[in-house]
Amino acid sequence: MQLHFRELGQGTPLVILHGLFGTSDNWQTLAKRWSTTHRVIVVDLRNHGRSPHTPEHSYELMSQDVLGLFDQLSLGPDVTLLGHSMGGKVAMRFALDHPARLARLVVMDIAPRLSDMGHQDDILAGLNAVNLATLQTRQEADTALAQHISNLGVRQFLLKNLYRQDDNTFAWRQNLAALTAHMPAIGAEITAPQPFLKPALFVRGGKSGYISTEDKLYGIPALFPNSQVETVVDAGHWLHAEKPDEVYALIAAFARS
Structure with missing residues (x-):
């Protein structure tokens, strides 16, 4: 599968992967800032x-998709993957x-453990x-979404995926049917027989519960022994949107290390 991507700047590569219901557009502002020192690829x-819509959706397949992009762009081994x-x-x-x-890994507000995806039920119902x-x-x-999602900011984020087709009808950028069907797989635990030994930075939002103290002490180091966990104070799960200056500085410093 050939993934859609955008490329900015020159230098050592920084590849950025968005979250569920997101797109590469969500990272354009920070990508432009990092592109002054890096070749930034937002995917x-x-x-x-x-990117293409398929009935299948799993981390194994998405890892293969990213490998295909790396091969297409002749990336590695000096890449920072975020x-x-x-x-x-x-x-x-x-x-x-x-x-x-890879040279190093950056993970934003998620741990490798199994995630209960029940917190996505209202979003799926709204969509x-x-x-x-x-x-x-x-x-x-927006009115239909509001019946299930009270948070205006979340609704605005989701509505970024809505667009008009050539025949003037509306469609979603995301494959809603596949994501709905594979929500348990999106919450799946990440495991491996061997750890990733290179530097890894985990960044969590101070108001977010996606990375717990137990994750920090046990779950993350088990797979990423050369890792550090940094907290962006007063930020929730979308910490890159809420505290862009702090996130910019953390990743800029780590990518130079």
Whole structure:
């Protein structure tokens, strides 16, 4: 599968993988800042953005997709691979599968452990409540989402995936059917017989529960023994959107190390 990507700047490569229901667009602002010193490649993962939609969705497949992109662009072994949330698990899977292709790993607000995906139920209900066949305006879509999702910021994030097709009808950038069907796989634990021994940076939001103290002390070091965990104070799960200056500085310093 050929993934859609955008490329900015020159220098040692920094590859960025977005999270669930996201796209490469979510990282454009920070990508531009990092591109002053790096060759930044922002990627749409399968079933998201402008990358192909398929019925299958797993971390093994997404790791293979990223390997195909690395081969296409002749990347490695000096790459810094960054992933947020679901993209962070893809990045972990790739690092454990293909350690020789990376110099370092950055994981944003996700741990390798099994995730209960029940917290996505309202989002899935809202997205599936939007009737694309009869939808006339974005406001109608927001009204449908609001029946299940009270947070305006979350709704605005999700609505970035809504676009008009050539025939003027609406469609989602993400493959909603596949993501709905494979939600348990998106919460799957990342395991491996051998750890990733190169440097790894895990960045968690101070208001987020996605990386716990137990993850920091046991789960992460078991797979990534040469890792450090940094906390962005007063940030939630979307820490790169809430605290971009802090995230920019952390990754810029680590990618130079």
